[in-house]
Amino acid sequence: MERDDIIEYSLHAHHSEEDGKKIRKNIFKVTAILSIITALEVAMGIIWGKAHIDVNGAGWMSIKIAFILLTLVKAGYIIMVFMHLGDERKGLRYTILLPYAIFIIYLFFILYQESTFLQYLKDAFSWVWS
Numbered sequence: 001m002e003r004d005d006i007i008e009y010s011l012h013a014h015h016s017e018e019d020g021k022k023i024r025k026n027i028f029k030v031t032a033i034l035s036i037i038t039a040l041e042v043a044m045g046i047i048w049g050k051a052h053i054d055v056n057g058a059g060w061m062s063i064k065i066a067f068i069l070l071t072l073v074k075a076g077y078i079i080m081v082f083m084h085l086g087d088e089r090k091g092l093r094y095t096i097l098l099p100y101a102i103f104i105i106y107l108f109f110i111l112y113q114e115s116t117f118l119q120y121l122k123d124a125f126s127w128v129w130s
């Protein structure tokens with residue numbers, strides 16, 4: 001007995017060759033952008049990983065900031081493409097992304113405050129560690 005309540009959508013999809021080329025072009029573009037960002041991160045890790053940079057200096061901080069920014073760009077692009085957020089209206093995009101951006105900034109604030117507090121404790125109780 002054949003069921004009439006199941007619809008096979010793949011049988012009803014009628015795409016032209018132009019639509020297929022457009023979809024493939026978009027797939028290649030997304031793959032290229034994510035691959036370039038990942039290759040840039042790996043190259044930065046290889047180049048700066050072998051460089052003898054002062055861990056407490058500004059150079060190391062700029063390396064960490066560059067990695068964080070590239071990772072956030074890649075994560076935002078993945079959200080826009082794979083979760084189809086880029087197809088939505090601007091208001092909905094901001095409604096979803098703005099709380100996350102505020103939360104990330106808040107996390108960096110907490111990280112900064114805790115790191116300075118630990119440095120304060122280390123300076124205040126230096127007699128313990130000496």
